[in-house]
Amino acid sequence: AQGAAGYDWFPATGLNNTVTASVTASPTQTVTYTVNGTTEGCTSVASLEIQVGNLPMIAISATDSTLCPGQS
Numbered sequence: 863a864q865g866a867a868g869y870d871w872f873p874a875t876g877l878n879n880t881v882t883a884s885v886t887a888s889p890t891q892t893v894t895y896t897v898n899g900t901t902e903g904c905t906s907v908a909s910l911e912i913q914v915g916n917l918p919m920i921a922i923s924a925t926d927s928t929l930c931p932g933q934s
Contacts, residue, residue, distance in 0.1 A: 867902070868881065869881060870898045871885055871895060872897075876889060877895075887912065892911065892913045893912055894911045895910050896908070
């Protein structure tokens with residue numbers, strides 16, 4: 863965020879500092895962050911949705927389940 867004298871971020875959970883222009887977020891699910899910027903009694907609001915996708919599922923199978931010494 864930029865241009866205001868003070869900032870309030872919502873939700874504050876998981877943010878490194880909720881009263882500065884710059885925050886770091888590491889959400890584990892999709893979330894919308896909102897920042898209220900205030901200067902001399904005037905407030906402006908902005909929002910940003912962070913979408914978190916599912917991790918891919920990986921499956922492994924072998925055609926031969928027997929290994930002899932020296933094989934891989």
